[in-house]
Amino acid sequence: xxxxxxxxxxxxxxxxxxxxxxxxxxxxxxxxxxxxxxxxxxxxxxxxxxxxxxxxxxxxxxxxxxxxxxxxxxxxxxxxxxxxxxxxxxxxxxxxxxxxxxxxxxxxxxxxxxxxxxxxxxxxxxxxxxxxxxxxxxxxxxxxxxxxxxxxxxxxxxxxxxxxxxxxxxxxxxxxxxxxxxxxxxxxxxxxxxxxxxxxxxxxxxxxxxxxxxxxxxxxxxxxxxxxxxxxxxxxxxxxxxxxxxxxxxxxxxxxxxxxxxxxxxxxxxxxxxxxxxxxxxxxxxxxxxxxxxxxxxxxxxxxxxxxxxxxxxxxxxxxxxxxxxxxxxxxxxxxxxxxxxxxxxxxxxxxxxxxxxxxxxxxxxxxxxxxxxxxxxxxxxxxxxxxxxxxxxxxxxxxxxxxxxxxxxxxxxxxxxxxxxxxxxxxxxxxxxxxxxxxxxxxxxxxxxxxxxxxxxxxxxxxxxxxxxxxxxxxxxxxxxxxxxxxxxxxxxxxxxxxxxxxxxxxxxxxxxxxxxxxxxxxxxxxxxxxxxxxxxxxxxxxxxxxxxxxxxxxxxxxxxxx
Amino acid sequence: xxxxxxxxxxxxxxxxxxxxxxxxxxxxxxxxxxxxxxxxxxxxxxxxxxxxxxxxxxxxxxxxxxxxxxxxxxxxxxxxxxxxxxxxxxxxxxxxxxxxxx
Numbered sequence: 001x002x003x004x005x006x007x008x009x010x011x012x013x014x015x016x017x018x019x020x021x022x023x024x025x026x027x028x029x030x031x032x033x034x035x036x037x038x039x040x041x042x043x044x045x046x047x048x049x050x051x052x053x054x055x056x057x058x059x060x061x062x063x064x065x066x067x068x069x070x071x072x073x074x075x076x077x078x079x080x081x082x083x084x085x086x087x088x089x090x091x092x093x094x095x096x097x098x099x100x101x102x103x104x105x106x107x108x109x110x111x112x113x114x115x116x117x118x119x120x121x122x123x124x125x126x127x128x129x130x131x132x133x134x135x136x137x138x139x140x141x142x143x144x145x146x147x148x149x150x151x152x153x154x155x156x157x158x159x160x161x162x163x164x165x166x167x168x169x170x171x172x173x174x175x176x177x178x179x180x181x182x183x184x185x186x187x188x189x190x191x192x193x194x195x196x197x198x199x200x201x202x203x204x205x206x207x208x209x210x211x212x213x214x215x216x217x218x219x220x221x222x223x224x225x226x227x228x229x230x231x232x233x234x235x236x237x238x239x240x241x242x243x244x245x246x247x248x249x250x251x252x253x254x255x256x257x258x259x260x261x262x263x264x265x266x267x268x269x270x271x272x273x274x275x276x277x278x279x280x281x282x283x284x285x286x287x288x289x290x291x292x293x294x295x296x297x298x299x300x301x302x303x304x305x306x307x308x309x310x311x312x313x314x315x316x317x318x319x320x321x322x323x324x325x326x327x328x329x330x331x332x333x334x335x336x337x338x339x340x341x342x343x344x345x346x347x348x349x350x351x352x353x354x355x356x357x358x359x360x361x362x363x364x365x366x367x368x369x370x371x372x373x374x375x376x377x378x379x380x381x382x383x384x385x386x387x388x389x390x391x392x393x394x395x396x397x398x399x400x401x402x403x404x405x406x407x408x409x410x411x412x413x414x415x416x417x418x419x420x421x422x423x424x425x426x427x428x429x430x431x432x433x434x435x436x437x438x439x440x441x442x443x444x445x446x447x448x449x450x451x452x453x454x455x456x457x458x459x460x461x462x463x464x465x466x467x468x469x470x471x472x473x474x475x476x477x478x479x480x481x482x483x484x485x486x487x488x489x490x491x492x493x494x495x496x497x498x499x500x501x502x503x504x505x506x507x508x509x510x511x512x513x514x515x516x517x518x519x520x521x522x523x524x525x526x527x528x529x530x531x532x533x534x535x536x537x538x539x540x541x542x543x544x545x546x547x548x549x550x551x552x553x554x555x556x557x558x559x560x561x562x563x564x
Numbered sequence: 565x566x567x568x569x570x571x572x573x574x575x576x577x578x579x580x581x582x583x584x585x586x587x588x589x590x591x592x593x594x595x596x597x598x599x600x601x602x603x604x605x606x607x608x609x610x611x612x613x614x615x616x617x618x619x620x621x622x623x624x625x626x627x628x629x630x631x632x633x634x635x636x637x638x639x640x641x642x643x644x645x646x647x648x649x650x651x652x653x654x655x656x657x658x659x660x661x662x663x664x665x666x
Contacts, residue, residue, distance in 0.1 A: 098628045103644060105659035108594075108651035113585035114617060114629035121621035143631055143647070 007216045010058070010130065010166040013051025014044065016235025017194075020211055020220045025192055028164040030157050032189040034171040034181045035196030040207060040228055041170040042067070043076070044196070045132035047232045048168050050081050053091035058129035058166075061122045062094045065138040069094040079232045093122045099142035106144040112152040116159065123165060131160060131167045140183050154188050180212070191215045197223070206345045206381065209235050225384075227347040236347060236388060247271065248397055252364075255294025256287070258468025259427075262444055262453035268425055269449065270363075271397040273390050275370075275420070277404040278429035282440050283461050284403040285309070287429070288366045289318040289325060290466055291401050296328035300363035304336045305353060307372040311336030322464035335360055341372040346385045349373070354392055365393055369403040383422075390422045424448045429459060439481035442468065458484070578602075578610035578660065579639040583624070585617050585632045590649050594633035597650035605662065635659065 009023035025031040049060035073083035086092035160167045171181030180186045197208040209226045211219045226235040253260050253267040260267045276284050292302045315325045328334035373382045393400040426445040431438050442459040444452045458469040584591035635646040646659035657663040
């Protein structure tokens, strides 16, 4: 293919599909759309034709092998497509090919020239540029000798290509996993193959689309969820949203002053995603209501998606803790969009939410709770959906406030849906059981891009909203509620006792000192007495010695006189 | 398999249309075969019309023609279709309700 003349493409008008294929299906070539029953093949073909007829100036021919023209018209009327009007204006011709095996006998050789003539007649009459053959494989069941059908179909596709019409051929997915279609149509239609899938997991269906092959063009090969909504098929490619959000330095208060203090004194970043997770009854919804009310009080719009309570119930419950949400609803700043998670598949929920977000243009979006979606999809799907939701919100600079219910006993610091990586600020509310009470503690698990408190604060729900209190933290661990009060009283008592003890010890010391001093005095007196006595003794002893000496001398003198 | 008695001439006339696409050997073969079968079995009580779809393409849709050659028995009721070059006479007769379906 000459790179200077890239493949021309025909826009399908299907949101997302044109993005995946870089502009649509190959122009003037056949494209195979295959999938199981009820996966949306016919609708895709019809949308392709209607878009061509209304927006691309390309009339179309729809050749139906399974549904009558009247049925088709009725089926697509719910999507706002008026087939009768389009046919009357010569923009779209519908031809129902009825193949009734029971009315047909087969005698010898045949070909499908009749089909060629019909198609050629319709194309030439309306100047059609687009053709849909829905589901042409029916021919295999209706006509004998599959070899003839096979070679005739091969001829048909070549003929369509020569005619330069862009064709969408639908094919039923067969039971053979190696084949995309029951009769191997993919062998003949090799330019572009799109596979639709409709699977049911846990009683909830989800639809997927994948571009298996696109000759001469790059394309996204992943599976993408798509949904059939009021405006037909829309595919939701994840990749269309990159990681290129603008970021804001602006901060928004949470509505709970104590929490703002924990978050660097200024609250969340605008456009960030905030998750509050915790076990049942820990006050997650109350926190969400605070955030919503605070935003409304700033004059911002808040879109609240409750998935477990009705809006009336939330308004009543929040009124009991002093948050008046009804006022903001009346003022049009707050909108509730309650839905049961099981009401629709994930993609449907996402599309509805995105549509409502686009319509209301809120500054804050609350989803309460996130993990109710796990009941309708598996974790991977839910994560993907949240990724798209978070991406969209960030792209719009909308603050997302999500709650997540953690099962008791589970690791608290893990959400059921493993969305932590998508979350900028993660608050954790937990029960603290102590002294026959359950109290709530709140702490910040993470908060990207700001210094934040590492403290566990007691989280009390009062009649005038949420209050954060300093939790007691001492040698006995973290104490909350009446245990905290008791502990504080106990500390006071202990302190009084200690002071009394000190005083007592001081008194004791004084007394001892007195005793000791008295003893010293007595000893000193005793010593003085002893000293005196001793000195007298010494004096007496010296006197007697002197006397003795005197006596001896006298004796000696007398003896000498005798001896001499 | 025993052949049922042929319908009495005049009692029920056969109105047959043979749709072909151009003068291809297959088309010509189908026309020749059909003329022979009619002459041999319908005892003059029939009308066989040969229509070239290239000349009248708008008829293909109304008659629900996909495969050609295609023979349509319009009368007697019910409507029947036989496709192919009509080389298998028994199948054609089944299509004309002259032989029981197997």
